[in-house]
Amino acid sequence: MSESKSVLIIDDDSDFVRAVQALLESSGYRVRSALNGREGLQLAKTTQPDLILLDVMMSERTEGFFLLQEMRRVPVLSNTPVIVVSSIYSDEPVFRVDPETGWLPANLFLAKPVEPAKLLSEVKRLTSETSEKSTAATGRRQL
Amino acid sequence: MPSSEREKTVFVIDDDEIIRLSCEQILHKSGYRVETFGNGYEGIERLKAVKPPLLVVDIKMPELDGFEVIKIVRKIDPELVIVVITGYATIETAVDAMKMGAYDFLPKPFTPSELRLIIDRGFERWRLANETRLLRKQKEEVERKFVTLVSHQLKAPLGAVKQYLDVLLYTCRDQFSSEAIEWISRSQSRISEMISMIQDWLMLAKLDRGVLCESASLCDLGKIIEETLQEYQQIPSANEITLTGEIAPDLVPVRGDKAGLGLLVDNLVSNAVKYNRPGGKVTVRAGREGRSIVLEVSDTGLGIPQDFRPHLFEEFYRVKTPETQKIPGTGLGLVICKRIVDELGGSIEVDSKEGEYSVFTVKLPAAESEEEVDKN
Ligand SMILES: Nc1ncnc2c1ncn2[C@@H]1O[C@H](COP(=O)(O)OP(=O)(O)O)[C@@H](O)[C@H]1O
Numbered sequence: 245m246s247e248s249k250s251v252l253i254i255d256d257d258s259d260f261v262r263a264v265q266a267l268l269e270s271s272g273y274r275v276r277s278a279l280n281g282r283e284g285l286q287l288a289k290t291t292q293p294d295l296i297l298l299d300v301m302m303s304e305r306t307e308g309f310f311l312l313q314e315m316r317r318v319p320v321l322s323n324t325p326v327i328v329v330s331s332i333y334s335d336e337p338v339f340r341v342d343p344e345t346g347w348l349p350a351n352l353f354l355a356k357p358v359e360p361a362k363l364l365s366e367v368k369r370l371t372s373e374t375s376e377k378s379t380a381a382t383g384r385r386q387l
Numbered sequence: 388m389p390s391s392e393r394e395k396t397v398f399v400i401d402d403d404e405i406i407r408l409s410c411e412q413i414l415h416k417s418g419y420r421v422e423t424f425g426n427g428y429e430g431i432e433r434l435k436a437v438k439p440p441l442l443v444v445d446i447k448m449p450e451l452d453g454f455e456v457i458k459i460v461r462k463i464d465p466e467l468v469i470v471v472i473t474g475y476a477t478i479e480t481a482v483d484a485m486k487m488g489a490y491d492f493l494p495k496p497f498t499p500s501e502l503r504l505i506i507d508r509g510f511e512r513w514r515l516a517n518e519t520r521l522l523r524k525q526k527e528e529v530e531r532k533f534v535t536l537v538s539h540q541l542k543a544p545l546g547a548v549k550q551y552l553d554v555l556l557y558t559c560r561d562q563f564s565s566e567a568i569e570w571i572s573r574s575q576s577r578i579s580e581m582i583s584m585i586q587d588w589l590m591l592a593k594l595d596r597g598v599l600c601e602s603a604s605l606c607d608l609g610k611i612i613e614e615t616l617q618e619y620q621q622i623p624s625a626n627e628i629t630l631t632g633e634i635a636p637d638l639v640p641v642r643g644d645k646a647g648l649g650l651l652v653d654n655l656v657s658n659a660v661k662y663n664r665p666g667g668k669v670t671v672r673a674g675r676e677g678r679s680i681v682l683e684v685s686d687t688g689l690g691i692p693q694d695f696r697p698h699l700f701e702e703f704y705r706v707k708t709p710e711t712q713k714i715p716g717t718g719l720g721l722v723i724c725k726r727i728v729d730e731l732g733g734s735i736e737v738d739s740k741e742g743e744y745s746v747f748t749v750k751l752p753a754a755e756s757e758e759e760v761d762k763n
Pocket residue numbers: 654658659660662663686688689690691699704705706707711715716717718719720721722745
């Protein structure tokens with residue numbers, strides 16, 4: 245990989261973080277991680293990663309959701325692609341994302357555990373879109 | 388009023404003062420707390436505040452009669468135990484009162500011991516019902532907590548283990564012997580099995596709590612089928628199965644939960660694909676038949692031997708033949724289907740010929756109104 249992109253993983257499951265970090269690093273990404281939302285937001289602001297991988301259900305049931313909305317209000321992060329990973333069902337009412345309103349402004353939803361090949365190809369796609377400074381993330385549901 | 392007082396309170400509503408006084412005396416001696424009322428209105432007003440376990444009410448009264456009192460107090464407190472006093476000891480009046488929810492009746496004239504016997508029984512009955520209610524509530528609470536526990540404490544660690552194995556095999560494949568790779572793959576599929584088991588089980592728990600009924604709307608079954616088929620067409624299957632949908636143009640909406648209907652179609656199609664053979668076909672039909680919507684999922688697969696068919700809708704039941712042995716599954720898919728269909732007031736049936744085909748037929752009541760179909 246010629247230029248190395250950076251990814252921030254925000255998840256309270258340290259094993260998930262280690263496994264996915266190893267996967268992304270093996271493909272040449274620079275990876276940082278945070279085990280809670282507050283720390284995650286701080287790191288996101290200071291390091292401005294090319295992509296954020298976010299778990300919706302951290303110790304607080306809705307921590308990830310709020311974090312994501314807060315992130316979108318920070319100018320330097322408003323366009324950063326976000327992949328939401330979750331082990332909850334897509335039919336869980338809290339997870340019913342309305343593509344029209346895009347209230348949950350994530351670019352992609354992936355079920356946990358994530359399939360390595362799928363994750364890598366999506367990360368690659370989304371990070372190359374940013375370098376072209378493409379349109380803002382409008383919360384298209386692509387699951 | 389402290390609940391210990393409330394729990395031994397009897398209300399007596401009777402226009403006859405003699406009856407009121409004698410009831411009060413007799414029951415007071417047996418340790419009950421008695422309040423008496425000369426007419427229905429007073430009694431009902433006070434009943435709202437006190438909520439006594441038991442009410443004795445005369446049937447024949449001026450103004451509000453006993454039947455009307457029963458009708459009103461039943462609504463205020465469904466748990467209230469009611470005993471009626473019937474003046475002219477006709478069985479019919481007593482039966483009518485019981486039909487309306489009275490627990491027992493006392494024909495006039497009655498002796499003190501007859502009164503005591505009936506009131507004691509009534510209280511016993513109230514106590515038992517009360518205990519059952521409490522137990523049921525506790526049980527529901529435990530179940531709800533257990534579901535949360537399972538979903539978070541079991542699924543999360545399994546997911547983490549699976550994630551490690553997935554990444555390990557993906558990133559270090561060339562460092563392992565073929566036997567090591569085989570073992571890791573086996574571990575992955577065993578864990579996946581367990582994760583699906585937990586997911587299906589959670590889904591059942593959710594169905595039990597009626598979660599899938601809360602958001603009933605008019606659904607376009609045809610669209611749900613098309614979306615499901617598309618998903619399956621996107622997954623490259625080793626078996627080269629051809630999936631087709633045949634949706635009747637006159638199909639009307641079904642009232643139900645969209646997620647629930649999706650789950651139903653998905654489970655049936657997943658089985659039709661799984662228990663098929665190379666080059667097999669899966670056909671999903673939807674159409675009208677009188678006042679019903681018929682959904683039919685058929686395949687040209689392994690079929691289901693006759694002996695196994697009656698058990699298909701039982702929890703964890705899976706057909707055990709050499710052909711099906713290697714196919715992963717939980718034995719909960721059809722249970723989930725059955726629950727969803729029951730909830731929608733429909734039926735599900737299976738027809739099959741071993742080694743040739745299986746057809747699952749679901750009948751659902753068609754939605755009748757002209758409401759707008761939920762487009763989401
Ligand atoms: N279309 C089908 N063809 C053949 N057998 C089927 C079909 N659908 C279901 N079965 C049998 O019924 C069993 C129960 O199905 P299901 O409840 O969906 O559980 P699972 O698919 O997880 O085993 C299956 O294990 C299979 O043996």
